Amino acid sequence: MNRSIARRGRRALARFLVAGPLLAAGALSAVPAAHAAAGDSIRINEVVTTGDVNDSIELFNKGTAAIDVSGWILKDNDKDHTYKIAAGTTLAAGGYRAFDVHATFGLGSDDEARLYLADGKTLVDGFSWSAHSDPSWSRCPDGTGAFKQATAVTLGAPNNCGTSGGGGSTTPVAWPGSSSVATADASNVFGQDLSGLYQEGDVLWGAQNSGKLWRLVRDGSTGWKPDTGNGWSSGKTLRFSGGSGSPDSEGVTLTGSGSAGGAFVASERDGNASGTSRLSVLKYDVAASGSSLTASKEWNLTSDLPSAGSNLGLEGITWVPDGYLTGAAFKDASTGAAYDPARYGAHSGGVFFVGVEGTGMIYGYVLADSGGYTRVASLSSGMAGVMELQWEPQATRLWAVCDDTCHGQHRTLRIDATGAFTTSAVYNRPTGMPDYNNEGFALAGSGECVSGAKPVYWSDDANDGGHALRRGTISC
Template sequence: MRCFWRSGGQRAGFRWGTRGFKVLSGEFGPVPTTHSRARVATLCVAALSVPGLVVTGMLAAQPAAAADPAGYQNVRINEVTSSGDDTVELYNTGSTAVSISGWKMSDDSFSAKSFSPSAGTIQPGGFVTFDSPKGLGDSDKLVIYTSGGTVVDRVEWATDKAKPAMARCGGDGTGAWVTATAKATFGAPNAAGCPASLPAASKVRINEVTSNGSDTVELYNGGTSAVSVGAWKYVDGDTGHSAAKISSSDPSATSIPAGGYVTFDSTIGLGDNDSAFLLDGNGNTVDSVTWATDAAKPSDERCADGTGWFRTAATATLGSANSCSGGGGSTGGTGGQPGQLLGGGGSLTSGCEPEAPSGSHSAPSGTLAWPGGQDVTIADNVCAFTTSTGPEGRDVSGLAYDPSNPSVLWAVKNKNWLFKLTKSNGKWIPDPSWSATGKQIRFSGGSGEPDSEGVTVGGNGHLYVTSERDNTKNSAPKDTILEYDPAATGSTLTPLHQWDMTSQFPQLNTGDKDDANLGFEGVGYVPDSWLTGNGWTDPLTGAAYDPADYPLHGSGLYFAGLEWDGTLHVYGLNSNGTFTTFGTVATGKSSVMDVTFDAGTQRIVATCDNTCGETHTFMKVDAAGAIVPDVTYTNPAVMPADNLEGFALAPASTCVDGSREAVWSDDGIYGFGSKTSSSGHAIYSGTFPC
């Protein structure tokens, strides 16, 4: 719709575009550059009553465009090739499926055309591919639109940059755009095509945007060296706009120091339901962000700087560190969320009850930064662990990969539930062939409700679960390790063996349920071969550990983590129901929430949640034969400081390009708080070096 008027020699007007009304020319008082359809219709009608103004044309209202599907902003171009089939891959970073029926695409030379995708709906964490209806060139542009004409995402590349493919690296749907170093990976994660090292420019991120007045864009350099941006350009979601140079918007914005910021005011205007695309001096897309109505008011910011997902901020912090003081907001082109990027937009789906974290403390001295990727994704469906017992959906605690099948992840929920999880479209979901809703576990005799906190897979393939209480008598401790056969049928499992160590911890038996809740929190199976191969000294004999001295214990020992004081308690679990106590191991932490043995690093890993600053201590056998802390890492900075009680590292056999999966579980499904996209989710996924 257009509206023009004349006043003397002045001609003014507005045009309705895909993002709202824009001033075309002239003046009609202090008119902002972008208005809603209703607001400009009001201005046009108002013009009829202004003396001296003659309305020269007002087009009839057009039929309303098709509504954009829910979650469309979470769909991102993930990979594209201009070599051969001119194939495009889309990826859904969100937690819900998105219909792409009627969507279109264009390049830099033809108008939007329909395409034929491999599926009409993109599942959460899923891929859809299609061949471009028109060829894609060596130096070209690709724009994706909803059926209503809204720009979803776009990418541009210079000569040969899309051969064999141009792909996001460092997180499907979100990582930095780079030229693939191997063959294209259409329909699958991009990691196999990522180069060994990323260019310095790829560390620059759109960090904050505001469409509230000044239409300002902030860039952040998360790299270790300065990046020149004087020749870089930016453009909004209006495909009729030409890209503008950053330096023309702000002559001082020529270089971003390492860890520094550059801001500039957009000369092409930013509106509601808009986008910002950042291009380097060669025309390659560097980063992008798309936001909904009012999401960039007062601003839309990453949390944390340069790495996190975008959220609507309570206060703009242009030129300085983001406040992370707002709620969920939009999509962006950095790190994380094969599934859904941490901190993303959206509100909590009803049906489960988050529990805010408690007991946050700083990390131990000497703690190192997370050595893996800084991108983390939400890796389960919202409210996925809702069961018939206990607070809805909460209390997912221990995690353990199955060493015989690393595509299986075992999880325990405190209120006596065991889950077998498998991957589907990038998410860990309950395996429907085992139980789509988990299986209840009991103590020996089929009674009680184990307060199941930790889980590990023993050398015999059975599951060993720690419990600190019986939830039917939660003021009394019941520190036990229970053995279950995962092949057993039925919806309720009873233990093959049960070892009760409660009498060893009188400090927990005070009649106070809080004390009783500080017992066995995690457990890890440690093979005898590692203990003997590293020269562990048997505390019972003072000599080198000899498994033959304990003929009923199986092929390894079990290290149970005590939340009370952060110690590991070492046991041989005998087949006759007795156990051997090998003493304690100090972790240097005030608490332990999970324990795992990682064959990749050849270390025992003791994990603590926000009680110890979200840290993981890797334990080794020292020259004296004692198990001691080796190194402690924090979580990736983008993660929330919650009761993240479960932690596991994928076996080294799953390594791709030097990385493997790391997973965390949130005991309180709190995420970044109420109505953020992470609220209601329990499982997070990241990467760890091989």
């Protein structure tokens, strides 16, 4: 994201739009007894009334069979306002699907969400409220409970009904390492907008929002500097497939094949069309020569995800191996059953998890080698925004990191007994680090453990004090 004061102002405005004041409790509207049998399973499950940033109605299938909702109608309290669900839309058993209706009708502070069968007359479900969502009107429990103001927007995932989900405490505790941090780069090497990080042994990869990828090498025992070989001295310019555009590169990760298998970059838009979301994962051959890299593949996820402001989209990305997921009995949200990698044919050997800044949501995708994709997970980070995701294989935990929006909070998630990723711990930033706009976070491998601690690194998007990289430690 192109930051500085203007950037923070834009995000502050978006945050204001996604959280109205809590004035009164909502109430369920009457639902007639006579409606199609399929309608018995489908319920309005979450409503977000956030102006033109995201006015959304989520549906949930509480039944045991998939339901085709093609042509079904969503309305507010005006009978002439109708949103028709697209053909080919099916909700799997236990599945969630959010529909952004703001382009058709807005959801006000005293309004109603109604769901009809395709005839436009048979009411399936409805919910009315007398205050804007703060931030989300959610059924608790999903599909069957009463609506309440939940603590987080969870469109496309189980509602946040006031629990951590996996038994882990959501009360922040002290950083599990040294309280002090130090700079890890020379003065003014990167300037602003350094974002996602990923450490691969003696190389630190960095994604910069201006459409650049950096390959950094060791600078002494504690710092990093740009590689001067093979065109990397000033970072390499990134392009979409075909050599066009300027990806707003926010996150970077590698698979089990390392950089030889390509670098995967999360981008939220094309810098040449900055007002339009383009939520994509791009694959690059980092061994290619020259000063620029053209994506060999793009998985454009925009149509599969709830809409976000063009500067509030994909921020973090990480890859989790299939071996861990199957061993932990990870539940595939697309099937409702245990995750089976063989179902998806040729892919990376794992699942890519992406984090959304504007909602704090995390989504898991199998990205097929053919260019197709399947969403297999949707979960809330429990934070207002996700700026970075990192898989730590030695501790088998997923890190979700927020910037100064959440005062530098870090969360770890593990797969629980239900097969879902849930919060296992919440950490404050080290007390010796000011509340920087840290958008990147990387952990060293177990081989760097010394006296029970290993290095971690943060990238400061605002380049405070002329430095974009800082180094701390964490317990091994």
